[in-house]
Amino acid sequence: MFTVLIAGKAGEGIKKAAQVIADMLKFYGRFTFQLDDYESTIRGGHNFSVVTTDTSEVYSVYNSADLIICFDKRSYHLHSDKLNPNGLLVYNSDEGSFERGIGIPLTSLMKDVYNQPYNVSVSAVAISAARIGMTGSNLKDIIAHSYKRDATQNCIYASRVYDSLGEVAIDFPKLPCHSGHIFSGNQLIALGAWTAGLDYYFSYPMTPASSILHYLAAKQNTLGVHTIHAESELAAINMAIGAVYCGCRTAVGSSGGGFALMQEAFSMAGMVEAPLLCILSSRPGPATGVSTYTAQEDLYFALHQGHGDFSRIVASPDCMERAYTLAGELLAMAWKFQLPVILLTEKHLSESMMQAIIDPTQVMEANHLAATDEAEYNRYEITDNGISPLLFPPSEAVIKWNSHEHLSSGVRTDEAIDIVAMKDKRNRKDTGIIASLKEFQTWAVYGEGDVIVFAYGSTVLELREALKHLDSRITILAPIYLEPFDIKTVEMFQNRRTIIVEHNSKGDFAFLIRSKLQIDFIGSILRYDGRVFDPLELAQRIEVMINAQA
Amino acid sequence: MHKLDTNKENTWCPGCGNFGIMNAFKKALAALTNKGIDPKSIVITSGIGCHGKIFDYLNVSGIYSLHGRALATAQGIKLANPELNVICFGGDGDSLGEGLEHTMFAAKRNMDITLLLHNNGTYGLTTGQASPMSLQGYRGISTPQGNIERPFTPITLMYEAGATYISRSYSTKIDHLTEVITGAVLHKGFSFVEILQPCISYNNTYDLYNQKVRIMDGVPSNETVAYSLARNKDDIHIGIFKDESIPIYHEQLLGSHIPANERITRNHRCEIIKSMYP
Ligand SMILES: Cc1ncc(C[n+]2csc(CCOP(=O)(O)OP(=O)(O)O)c2C)c(N)n1
Ligand code: SF4
Numbered sequence: 001m002f003t004v005l006i007a008g009k010a011g012e013g014i015k016k017a018a019q020v021i022a023d024m025l026k027f028y029g030r031f032t033f034q035l036d037d038y039e040s041t042i043r044g045g046h047n048f049s050v051v052t053t054d055t056s057e058v059y060s061v062y063n064s065a066d067l068i069i070c071f072d073k074r075s076y077h078l079h080s081d082k083l084n085p086n087g088l089l090v091y092n093s094d095e096g097s098f099e100r101g102i103g104i105p106l107t108s109l110m111k112d113v114y115n116q117p118y119n120v121s122v123s124a125v126a127i128s129a130a131r132i133g134m135t136g137s138n139l140k141d142i143i144a145h146s147y148k149r150d151a152t153q154n155c156i157y158a159s160r161v162y163d164s165l166g167e168v169a170i171d172f173p174k175l176p177c178h179s180g181h182i183f184s185g186n187q188l189i190a191l192g193a194w195t196a197g198l199d200y201y202f203s204y205p206m207t208p209a210s211s212i213l214h215y216l217a218a219k220q221n222t223l224g225v226h227t228i229h230a231e232s233e234l235a236a237i238n239m240a241i242g243a244v245y246c247g248c249r250t251a252v253g254s255s256g257g258g259f260a261l262m263q264e265a266f267s268m269a270g271m272v273e274a275p276l277l278c279i280l281s282s283r284p285g286p287a288t289g290v291s292t293y294t295a296q297e298d299l300y301f302a303l304h305q306g307h308g309d310f311s312r313i314v315a316s317p318d319c320m321e322r323a324y325t326l327a328g329e330l331l332a333m334a335w336k337f338q339l340p341v342i343l344l345t346e347k348h349l350s351e352s353m354m355q356a357i358i359d360p361t362q363v364m365e366a367n368h369l370a371a372t373d374e375a376e377y378n379r380y381e382i383t384d385n386g387i388s389p390l391l392f393p394p395s396e397a398v399i400k401w402n403s404h405e406h407l408s409s410g411v412r413t414d415e416a417i418d419i420v421a422m423k424d425k426r427n428r429k430d431t432g433i434i435a436s437l438k439e440f441q442t443w444a445v446y447g448e449g450d451v452i453v454f455a456y457g458s459t460v461l462e463l464r465e466a467l468k469h470l471d472s473r474i475t476i477l478a479p480i481y482l483e484p485f486d487i488k489t490v491e492m493f494q495n496r497r498t499i500i501v502e503h504n505s506k507g508d509f510a511f512l513i514r515s516k517l518q519i520d521f522i523g524s525i526l527r528y529d530g531r532v533f534d535p536l537e538l539a540q541r542i543e544v545m546i547n548a549q550a
Numbered sequence: 551m552h553k554l555d556t557n558k559e560n561t562w563c564p565g566c567g568n569f570g571i572m573n574a575f576k577k578a579l580a581a582l583t584n585k586g587i588d589p590k591s592i593v594i595t596s597g598i599g600c601h602g603k604i605f606d607y608l609n610v611s612g613i614y615s616l617h618g619r620a621l622a623t624a625q626g627i628k629l630a631n632p633e634l635n636v637i638c639f640g641g642d643g644d645s646l647g648e649g650l651e652h653t654m655f656a657a658k659r660n661m662d663i664t665l666l667l668h669n670n671g672t673y674g675l676t677t678g679q680a681s682p683m684s685l686q687g688y689r690g691i692s693t694p695q696g697n698i699e700r701p702f703t704p705i706t707l708m709y710e711a712g713a714t715y716i717s718r719s720y721s722t723k724i725d726h727l728t729e730v731i732t733g734a735v736l737h738k739g740f741s742f743v744e745i746l747q748p749c750i751s752y753n754n755t756y757d758l759y760n761q762k763v764r765i766m767d768g769v770p771s772n773e774t775v776a777y778s779l780a781r782n783k784d785d786i787h788i789g790i791f792k793d794e795s796i797p798i799y800h801e802q803l804l805g806s807h808i809p810a811n812e813r814i815t816r817n818h819r820c821e822i823i824k825s826m827y828p
Pocket of ligand 1: 597599617641642643668670675
């Protein structure tokens with residue numbers, strides 16, 4: 001295992017450099033996991049990216065690093081004590097000279113090469129290359145390929161940094177490359193939904209959901225998908241319902257604040273029976289909260305999204321591959337049952353990057369029940385399974401969707417008997433939803449220990465990395481579907497000692513598990529500082545909890 | 551064309567200006583059909599308020615949207631299927647209060663849709679509170695001491711936002727209103743019709759409008775003239791204040807693609823993914 005940490009100011013291209021390093025390590029046959037820790041700042045402040053790499057899959061990053069690269073003084077002070085024994089720390093000696101590590105005048109070297117100060121983070125790639133023993137000419141190829149603007153200067157700069165470092169290479173053999181590509185969780189969510197049929201994405205930017213919009217917008221020509229950056233979340237979701245009305249497979253996405261604004265229209269999607277995929281990527285709240293960090297504070301918000309009583313499906317991917325397939329599955333469920341669905345995730349999955357192998361044939365297709373008889377068409381035809389056939393305009397038949405309670409024709413009603421009939425119709429879909437969940441994986445299970453650790457979403461990634469240090473004494477149980485909640489699958493795990501891990505201060509997930517499964521925990525581990533656990537620390541905390549109860 | 555009425559009981563107050571609007575709209579639909587618009591391509595959305603009830607009375611496809619959101623819904627429809635002619639009914643509380651942002655942005659984008667604004671200067675459905683178009687001094691149940699705020703001038707607001715067809719008419723002038731609505735729907739770009747609509751119960755403006763409304767001859771020659779005519783309080787001018795042709799949003803976004811009709815097939819999607827990530 002090998003961890004690289006690059007630290008400096010916002011605007012220095014740290015995230016990009018980490019991506020290039022991850023690519024380089026992938027080329028060396030390693031698996032990588034990249035986490036970007038950044039403030040909501042465009043210039044200045046403090047940012048760092050961590051890439052942990054290993055010969056088998058890595059699910060989260062480590063706090064302590066084998067290679068630390070600091071572009072400024074602050075970075076040195078914040079990170080130098082994280083260096084592993086035998087690790088290498090390289091700092092920018094233009095910022096001062098420090099006790100540990102090797103100082104290289106990264107800024108002066110840069111000024112010699114570029115007309116204008118260009119991004120210093122190219123040097124991080126050079127330093128990493130030197131450390132893993134890559135040749136100077138391979139480094140140049142990588143730089144030229146990855147930093148196309150000012151390519152010549154970039155190569156010169158990288159070479160000078162590389163040369164001034166001297167011989168620092170460790171034994172880092174190049175292994176056969178494995179298949180798979182490096183994706184962020186948001187890219188996988190976007191691609192999964194698109195594979196299932198996504199035609200339109202309506203959104204208003206809010207971290208950590210924004211990169212779905214950015215990614216789809218960037219890929220619109222390749223994918224033939226359309227994206228709208230609307231004037232607000234209110235506009236985005238109401239537009240989305242309009243697009244759905246015409247038959248377009250449509251999604252919206254935001255973080256908690258944007259979802260709060262979308263509540264009314266989410267509820268409308270329930271009423272008009274609009275199949276709509278909603279992607280909720282959480283950050284710490286309440287209110288504006290902590291924009292660029294991770295949290296799991298919106299579980300009940302998702303479960304109860306929208307006023308009034310209506311059914312919805314809520315599910316959360318526990319890993320990158322699942323982000324891809326689940327986004328498609330949820331879009332398909334939305335269209336099958338004509339209701340709003342939520343893909344709940346967190347910054348840690350949305351924005352972190354790791355390898356995944358995606359197979360489009362594993363993704364469901366979002367199909368709907370189409371009307372066969374236009375002449376007698378009623379949008380909200382009362383049916384046994386609650387699903388009324390869909391027809392899209394232009395059509396001979398009148399197609400009325402109504403946010404008021406309505407008759408089967410879609411015309412408003414206030415009549416008691418009709419209200420009950422229509423609510424019952426909608427509710428009858430629940431049986432079908434539960435039946436169709438039987439065909440899907442509703443829980444993820446990792447490890448085979450006698451102690452159960454419950455978690456959901458990206459916390460599962462953290463746990464899987466911690467599991468490597470726990471001698472498999474635990475089984476991680478993670479519900480993928482949170483609503484409807486499948487109790488059956490986990491009944492065989494009753495009467496075991498259980499621990500729960502989640503990223504909030506109130507224990508929402510514990511509350512959910514307790515109320516669904518009637519179990520008590522020997523301990524709960526809550527983290528609500530926006531950060532993820534160091535896998536070793538998490539393993540140790542679980543260990544202590546188990547031993548205390550032994 | 552199929553029948554235009556549903557069998558929903560009409561609950562507008564007798565004498566309500568909405569009747570005139572509905573009559574003119576039906577006539578406009580006939581006129582549009584004569585001009586070659588396929589009635590099937592007409593889709594409506596409405597906000598919530600007395601104005602919104604028109605959705606239930608008209609046997610026309612569409613979405614009875616949320617309060618203030620009908621224009622956002624309408625834009626989504628147009629973006630998904632640009633071949634549809636999308637017409638939105640909004641109240642002044644609805645489209646200039648709760649959902650003002652969508653009105654401004656639909657105009658800013660020059661979305662090729664139509665907003666028919668039922669301007670009755672009050673919240674009719676919720677029993678007469680002051681609206682964004684209530685005059686100063688208007689006494690409603692939420693402003694018993696008289697409304698402090700000044701009303702908007704929707705025409706100039708739409709000018710500023712970038713609407714390309716801006717008009718005003720009066721619910722009693724059925725022929726004029728029919729013509730303006732027809733023109734608005736035929737217009738390529740964002741068309742806005744402010745309809746002076748007396749509310750018999752909470753803001754009876756029949757006498758005021760009957761005295762002051764004047765039909766303009768032709769479209770004002772420039773913005774300055776248009777603004778002064780729109781703001782004139784002694785004579786209330788109706789007619790077309792602006793009729794301009796500039797590129798429309800969906801054509802720039804989509805080219806000739808019709809997302810709802812030309813969906814990418816499943817196989818094609820799988821192939822694309824496989825070629826992107828072999
Ligand atoms: C989100 C929301 N807020 C408030 C209401 C209650 N409400 C319904 S109609 C309305 C005002 C209607 O005024 P206007 O849009 O001018 O329509 P009018 O009834 O005058 O035609 C209000 C406040 C609602 N339905 N939804
Ligand atoms: S309250 Fe006013 S707007 Fe509403 S139906 Fe009666 S007259 Fe018309």
